[in-house]
Amino acid sequence: xxxxxxxxxxxxxxxxxxxxxxxxxxxxxxxxxxxxxxxxxxxxxxxxxxxxxxxxxxxxxxxxxxxxxxxxxxxxxxxxxxxxxxxxxxxxxxxxxxxxxxxxxxxxxxxxxxxxxxxxxxxxxxxxxxxxxxxxxxxxxxxxxxxxxxxxxxxxxxxxxxxxxxxxxxxxxxxxxxxxxxxxxxxxxxxxxxxxxxxxxxxxxxxxxxxxxxxxxxxxxxxxxxxxxxxxxxxxxxxxxxxxxxxxxxxxxxxxxxxxxxxxxxxxxxxxxxxxxxxxxxxxxxxxxxxxxxxxxxxxxxxxxxxxxxxxxxxxxxxxxxxxxxxxxxxxxxxxxxxxxxxxxxxxxxxxxxxxxxxxxxxxxxxx
Amino acid sequence: xxxxxxxxxxxxxxxxxxxxxxxxxxxxxxxxxxxxxxxxxxxxxxxxxxxxxxxxxxxxxxxxxxxxxxxxxxxxxxxxxxxxxxxxxxxxxxxxxxxxxxxxxxxxxxxxxxxxxxxxxxxxxxxxxxxxxxxxxxxxxxxxxxxxxxxxxxxxxxxxxxxxxxxxxxxxxxxxxxxxxxxxxxxxxxxxxxxxxxxxxxxxxxxxxxxxxxxxxxxxxxxxxxxxxxxxxxxxxxxxxxxxxxxxxxxxxxxxxxxxxxxxxxxxxxxxxxxxxxxxxxxxxxxxxxxxxxxxxxxxxxxxxxxxxxxxxxxxxxxxxxxxxxxxxxxxxxxxxxxxxxxxxxxxxxxxxxxxxxxxxxxxxxxxxxxxxxxxxxxxxxxxxxxxxxxxxxxxxxxxxxxxxxxxxxxxxxxxxxxxxxxxxxxxxxxxxxxxxxxxxxxxxxxxxxxxxxxxxxxxxxxxxxxxxxxxxxxxxxxxxxxxxxxxxxxxxxxxxxxxxxxxxxxxxxxxxxxxxxxxxxxxxxxxxxxxxxxxxxxxxxxxxxx
Numbered sequence: 077x078x079x080x081x082x083x084x085x086x087x088x089x090x091x092x093x094x095x096x097x098x099x100x101x102x103x104x105x106x107x108x109x110x111x112x113x114x115x116x117x118x119x120x121x122x123x124x125x126x127x128x129x130x131x132x133x134x135x136x137x138x139x140x141x142x143x144x145x146x147x148x149x150x151x152x153x154x155x156x157x158x159x160x161x162x163x164x165x166x167x168x169x170x171x172x173x174x175x176x177x178x179x180x181x182x183x184x185x186x187x188x189x190x191x192x193x194x195x196x197x198x199x200x201x202x203x204x205x206x207x208x209x210x211x212x213x214x215x216x217x218x219x220x221x222x223x224x225x226x227x228x229x230x231x232x233x234x235x236x237x238x239x240x241x242x243x244x245x246x247x248x249x250x251x252x253x254x255x256x257x258x259x260x261x262x263x264x265x266x267x268x269x270x271x272x273x274x275x276x277x278x279x280x281x282x283x284x285x286x287x288x289x290x291x292x293x294x295x296x297x298x299x300x301x302x303x304x305x306x307x308x309x310x311x312x313x314x315x316x317x318x319x320x321x322x323x324x325x326x327x328x329x330x331x332x333x334x335x336x337x338x339x340x341x342x343x344x345x346x347x348x349x350x351x352x353x354x355x356x357x358x359x360x361x362x363x364x365x366x367x368x369x370x371x372x373x374x375x376x377x378x379x380x381x382x383x384x385x386x387x388x389x390x391x392x393x394x395x396x397x398x399x400x401x402x403x404x405x406x407x408x409x410x411x412x413x414x415x416x417x418x419x420x421x422x423x424x425x426x427x428x429x430x431x432x433x434x435x436x437x438x439x440x441x442x443x444x
Numbered sequence: 445x446x447x448x449x450x451x452x453x454x455x456x457x458x459x460x461x462x463x464x465x466x467x468x469x470x471x472x473x474x475x476x477x478x479x480x481x482x483x484x485x486x487x488x489x490x491x492x493x494x495x496x497x498x499x500x501x502x503x504x505x506x507x508x509x510x511x512x513x514x515x516x517x518x519x520x521x522x523x524x525x526x527x528x529x530x531x532x533x534x535x536x537x538x539x540x541x542x543x544x545x546x547x548x549x550x551x552x553x554x555x556x557x558x559x560x561x562x563x564x565x566x567x568x569x570x571x572x573x574x575x576x577x578x579x580x581x582x583x584x585x586x587x588x589x590x591x592x593x594x595x596x597x598x599x600x601x602x603x604x605x606x607x608x609x610x611x612x613x614x615x616x617x618x619x620x621x622x623x624x625x626x627x628x629x630x631x632x633x634x635x636x637x638x639x640x641x642x643x644x645x646x647x648x649x650x651x652x653x654x655x656x657x658x659x660x661x662x663x664x665x666x667x668x669x670x671x672x673x674x675x676x677x678x679x680x681x682x683x684x685x686x687x688x689x690x691x692x693x694x695x696x697x698x699x700x701x702x703x704x705x706x707x708x709x710x711x712x713x714x715x716x717x718x719x720x721x722x723x724x725x726x727x728x729x730x731x732x733x734x735x736x737x738x739x740x741x742x743x744x745x746x747x748x749x750x751x752x753x754x755x756x757x758x759x760x761x762x763x764x765x766x767x768x769x770x771x772x773x774x775x776x777x778x779x780x781x782x783x784x785x786x787x788x789x790x791x792x793x794x795x796x797x798x799x800x801x802x803x804x805x806x807x808x809x810x811x812x813x814x815x816x817x818x819x820x821x822x823x824x825x826x827x828x829x830x831x832x833x834x835x836x837x838x839x840x841x842x843x844x845x846x847x848x849x850x851x852x853x854x855x856x857x858x859x860x861x862x863x864x865x866x867x868x869x870x871x872x873x874x875x876x877x878x879x880x881x882x883x884x885x886x887x888x889x890x891x892x893x894x895x896x897x898x899x900x901x902x903x904x905x906x907x908x909x910x911x912x913x914x915x916x917x918x919x920x921x922x923x924x925x926x927x928x929x930x931x932x933x934x935x936x937x938x939x940x941x942x943x944x945x946x947x948x949x950x951x952x953x954x955x956x957x958x959x960x961x962x963x964x965x966x967x968x969x970x971x972x973x974x975x976x977x978x979x980x981x982x983x984x985x986x987x988x989x990x991x
Contacts, residue, residue, distance in 0.1 A: 286588035288962045291972045299857025325610065328621040340599055341634060352615065352623045358603060358632055359610040361860050366963050367588040386964065387596065389589060 079258045079405040080272065080282045080392075082372045083413065084380045084433055086399040088118030088250035093413050095237045098258045100408040102233075110233035110258055111271035113219070113226045113280045114251035116378050121179065121225070124155055128198050129179045131226040132205070133172035133268065134215020141214065142176075142205045149201060150183025159240050159249075169231035169239050172215065177225050195277055199303050216268045219275045225251075228271045233258050253378060257282045270308035274315040277303070277323060278376030281315035284405050285390040288367030293317070296362035300324075314371050317363045322375065329381060331356065332373075333430050333444045336365045337386040372403050381432040388427035394439070395422050401433045455515045457547040459909060460525035460540040462515040468537035471511055475529035475538050480918040480930055483523040484538075487514040513538060519552055526904050526911040528920040542908075549832075560832040561738070563914025563924060564905050565729055565869060565895060566824055568836045573872065574843040574981055578882050581975030581990060584962030593952070593959040600954060600966060601670070602890035603863045604694075604720050605632030605789030605816040612813070630813055631789050633719055636663075636671040637966060638880055638950065640943075641867055641892035642696055642722070642793070644678025644703075646737050646746045646757075647828035647914070649931040652901060652923045655939025657684065660692045662944050669947060672719045674892065677735055677759060679703015679749040685710040690718050696793075697780070698724035699734050700759030702750040711783070720816065721780045721790045725763065725772075728821030728868040730830035731795030731839050735759035738829055740917040743926035769806040777814045791817025796840040796868065804849045808858050817863045819892060820846055824869020826895035828924050829915035842868040843886065847985050850887025850969060859887070859969060867892035872907070874899075876946075877953030885970045886985060898923050900946050901939040 079101040083093055094112055121129065128151075132142060143153070157177045186194055202220040209215045218226035229236045237243045257272040272282035287293065293313035297304040301324065304316045314336070321332045338357045344350050357364075368389030372382045382392050382403050394403050395410035397417045404410045407422065425431045428444040455461045462484055476484055493506045515523060523540050530539040552560055584590045591598075608629050615623040640660065645653040656673055663669040677698035684690060685707060695718045697704055726732065737746075737757040747754060766772045772792075780790045792815060794803055800820060807815045822842025827835070846866045853859040866888040870879040872895075880891045895903075902921045905911035914924035922934030958964070961973045975990040976982030982989035 288584065288588055289970070292969050295854045295969065296857060296859060326617065327615075327623065328617060330621070331623065340597060341601055349622065351625055354632070354634075355608070355613055355615075355625075355629055358607045358860075359613055361603075361607075361968070364965065366965060367584070368962075387591075 078272065078284050079409070080256070080284045080370065080372055081402065081404040081409050082253070082255040082282070082374070082380060082382075083400060083402045084253045084378075084437065085401075086252070086437060088247075088252055089254065089400075090245040090250050091242045091254060092237070092245050094254045094256040095233060095242055096412050097402060097404055097409045098233055098256055100412050101258065101404070101406045109228065109230045109268070109271045110236045110256070111226070111228035111273060112254055112256040113224060113273040113275055113374070114254050115224050115280065115374060116252035117223050117225065118250035118252070119248040120155070120157055121223070124179045125223045127154060127179050127181055128220050128222050129177055129225055130205075130217065131219045131224070132176045132215055132217040133174065133228070134176065134209060134217075135173050138209045138214030139174050139176060141208050142217065145205050145208060146180060146201060150185055151180040151201070153178050154181050155179035161239055162241055163239065167231070167235040167239055169229060169235050171229070171239060174215075175227070175240075199277055203303060203305070221275070221278060224275065224278075226273075226275055228268045230268065253374060253380065255280055255282055255372060255374060267308055269306055272309070272311055273374075274309075274312050276315055276319050279315060279319045279323065280374035281311070281318055281371060283311040283314050283369050283371045284392070285369035285385065286367045287311060287313055287365050287369060289365050292362050293365070314365065314369070318373055320363070329375070329379070329432065330430065330442065330444070333383050335360045335363050336371075337383075337427070337444070338364060339428075339444060370405065378435045379432060381430055382425060383430045384425060384427060386427050391424065393422055393424055394431055395419075396437075396439060399437070401437055401439065453517050453519055453551065455517060456543065456545060457551055458515075458519075458522045459543055459546040459548045460523040461543045462513075462523060462529070463539050463541050464513050465537045466510070466512055468535045469513060470535055470537075472534065474532040474534070475513060478528045478532040478920070480528070480920045480925075481524055481526075481913065481916075482521045483516050484513050484529060485516055487512055489514075519548070519555055522548065524911045524913045525909070526913070526920045528904070561736070561829060561915050562832050562835070562912045563826070563828045563830070564835070564912035565826040565907060566836055566839070567907055567909050567912070569907065574841065575879050575882050576873070577978040577981045578974050578976055578985075578987065580881065580885075580957055580961060580973055581988070582973045583960045588962050590962055591959040591964060593955040596959070596964060598955050598958055598964050600637060600951065601634040602637035602966060603632050603860075604635050604672070604791065605863070606630040606813050607632060607861045607863070608813060609858070609861060628786070630816065631787050632816070633789060634670070635719065635890075636669050637884065637890035638671065638876065638947070639694065639865065639890065639892040640671065640673045640897050641894045642674040642676045642724070643828070643894050643897075644676030644696075644737075645681065645749060646678040646702075646741060646926075647676060647924060649919070649922055649925050649934065650745060651931045651934050651936045652898070652939060655901060655934070655936035656897060656943060657689070657692075658936060658940035659943035659947075661689050662940060663947055664692055667944065667948060669951060671947060674722060675703075677702050677724060678737070678746070679706050681749065682706060682710055686713045686715065688716050690714060691716040693718050694720040694722050696722045696724055698759050699761070699763045700757065702752070702757065702759070705751050706749060708783075717784060717788050719788075721784070721788055722793055722817075722819065723772075723776050723780070723790065724793045726793070726795030726797075726821070727827065728795050728823055728825030728839055728842065729827035730834040731797060731823075732761055733830065733834050734761045736829040736915070738915055738917070741915075741924075741926050746926060769803055773807065773810045773812065773815060778812070781814050789816030790814065791819060791865075793819035793821060796820050796822045796842050796845040798840065800840070800845050801848050801852045804862070805852055805856075808853060808856070808862050815862050817865055818849065819865045819867065820849065821892075822866070822868025824872060825867055826898075827914075842866050842870070843883070844984055846883060846888055847886045851986070853887075854969075860889070863889040865890050865892055867894070869895075871896035877950045877957065880950075881954060881957045881967070882974060885967050885974050887969050887971075889966075889968055897943060900942045901934065
């Protein structure tokens with residue numbers, strides 16, 4: 077079982093907060109990896125919010141191939157940030173040769189392109205780079221998107237923090253939203269792509285638990301979108317479903333919950349919108365999840381939300397202050413970063429509830 | 445001294461021999477009266493007793509005429525092994541015994557010059573059943589906990605009706621952020637995943653049919669299990685057509701169109717829609733062959749319901765006038781959809797065949813979205829009457845073909861759009877829950893069962909040639925007969941009670957299988973929950989092989 081956490085703050089925060097959030101939940105994971113997605117970036121990335129940043133870990137050859145692909149497509153690098161690393165034999169980390177965070181300007185040909193066209197191009201480029209690196213194991217590309225950076229690594233989260241000097245707070249590498257996961261790898265190979273959070277076209281999802289409908293989800297999702305690939309983890313299915321419902325179908329967020337954990341037939345029949353809910357249950361039966369899960373999601377407009385499985389087999393807690401909201405698998409994580417908050421306002425969502433935090437940090441709750 | 449007449453039929457030529465103990469028999473006559481086949485009769489045997497009364501041998505003979513029960517030496521009235529004589533005998537004086545040396549399959553053809561007809565299902569047993577080589581092998585533990593079959597709730601419903609591809613759902617997002625429907629979608633009924641399938645009134649006695657109908661009504665209204673019953677091809681009694689119980693019936697139309705005159709005439713008076721319409725193209729027990737109700741079963745009430753004279757009723761192998769799958773979709777489906785004003789799902793039943801996937805692909809790609817279910821019937825399915833050669837030698841097993849259809853849908857991203865319903869020998873071992881569960885894991889949305897329901901009612905037939913006389917109208921259990929005395933052997937209320945109890949037990953057992961894999965909804969397509977004990981089966985079905 078993994079541990080997941082997310083912080084959304086009014087002011088920019090440093091990744092050390094995310095490490096702190098996760099560290100106290102150490103017994104719930106096995107040091108098989110740590111990953112985080114930072115969105116709404118500050119520091120050195122603050123002036124480049126409209127331009128896509130490539131996040132990857134790779135070999136020298138992998139870096140060359142990725143840059144060649146992007147240059148050939150007309151992207152020009154405008155910023156490169158290579159985190160300083162502090163290797164030590166004592167650290168439990170399986171490091172890659174290069175960690176790359178490069179921001180690019182769009183090709184000139186995209187000058188008059190719509191936002192949607194740009195978004196499709198960014199996805200295509202990420203998929204192309206991934207396809208170019210994968211066969212020879214030259215590296216991993218996690219995201220290529222404006223205002224987003226992703227880091228995934230194998231090893232002890234504490235040591236990963238030391239390796240990248242993430243325990244040392246500074247103003248260069250910050251964001252208003254940080255989602256993070258410490259892995260408890262159960263079913264699958266320890267590979268970087270299998271580490272949450274998963275990211276696609278502005279959507280981020282991380283999950284704690286197991287998706288027993290993994291096979292069903294995967295079988296249908298493969299045919300739904302060119303970007304639904306990999307499936308190194310059963311939790312990727314949650315991201316693809318969110319992306320499909322919210323972006324591809326254009327349905328509002330409440331319907332995500334109706335798709336993944338549909339209401340029992342008896343409950344649906346008593347509702348005013350039973351026609352819509354039955355149609356959803358019918359047409360999207362293969363996107364239902366079953367089994368124990370908590371999901372934390374992030375939308376392109378910086379909205380953060382959480383919900384859990386239909387039997388509340390995996391818990392999550394939301395703690396908040398006036399300028400920060402934190403979601404965590406265990407309350408001890410929230411206690412670490414928000415010790416002064418009013419515990420009485422903590423939220424433990426139930427099995428039919430969605431808790432959403434909008435960009436002004438207002439917390440909105442509703443029952444499915 | 446009698447001379448040997450080789451061609452004369454003797455009990456040793458017949459499939460069953462009557463074992464009779466004269467010393468135990470009280471000559472009460474119950475067995476003779478009970479044998480619906482008249483395969484035994486009262487006879488007088490001449491006996492000769494030789495004795496000597498003095499101290500020295502002085503043989504004398506005494507003759508006597510002894511009343512006994514004897515087997516009839518006839519290919520018409522031969523013993524079917526049903527065992528009703530044994531059931532009725534108070535003294536265990538009589539019973540049938542299987543005759544391994546039977547010459548019946550040869551003699552019958554030689555003398556009759558006609559093919560052998562019978563009821564039941566395939567009697568040729570091969571290797572171990574495929575479903576028995578599968579186990580539910582993925583058990584949820586720790587990280588994804590098992591559920592509690594008693595405590596948790598389970599959604600045990602299956603769709604019957606055309607499921608729209610999501611991108612074709614007629615929704616727009618309203619100003620309040622809610623989805624608003626702009627037009628109708630095809631009707632879908634969510635029903636219990638086990639249908640009682642397709643046995644006509646005609647094939648069954650009216651008391652058996654009534655018993656099933658009562659059980660279905662009780663399961664729906666008292667037990668909360670929305671079980672549906674297929675009418676078979678043979679119409680529906682008018683009183684039922686005009687009652688509210690029609691909503692539990694799936695009306696079948698086959699190539700003979702039997703009973704549809706009455707159904708159409710009753711439509712203005714219907715107070716409920718039927719649960720669905722099933723267009724029967726083929727049947728697993730006798731693929732490529734049409735329905736058959738022999739004249740001896742066409743009693744007066746059957747003549748009335750079907751609107752026919754007393755004669756052999758044969759449904760043609762094909763629906764006349766249908767040239768292709770595409771045409772059938774356009775003609776028949778549209779006709780039936782529009783007949784019920786697009787409120788009732790219309791589905792199709794075909795015999796499993798090497799060509800099933802092509803048929804399914806054609807239907808699943810139909811642009812009108814009007815095919816509401818694909819019923820696939822395998823070689824182990826039952827029938828009330830068919831040629832034995834069809835029963836035993838034509839057809840296709842259901843398991844791999846169902847799987848093929850599901851995977852064909854998966855390849856196209858169309859799984860679930862036409863619900864798959866599987867049938868054909870499911871529950872053959874008496875354990876329908878296990879078979880149903882495994883078929884669902886392989887991709888079936890639900891299953892259909894018929895023969896097992898007859899066995900719940902007391903059918904004594906089996907797949908080793910016992911009884912199988914459903915075609916004769918002489919069913920010793922009163923299940924497949926239209927003879928009043930025989931039908932009255934059957935208590936419809938007891939039939940209903942047995943069926944209800946079996947379904948309640950099965951419902952529990954389904955939950956006991958869903959709980960360990962951690963699923964609260966039916967495990968459609970969850971082949972990852974299965975393991976195969978046989979490598980070839982595993983490879984064929986894309987299920988993990990274990991040993």
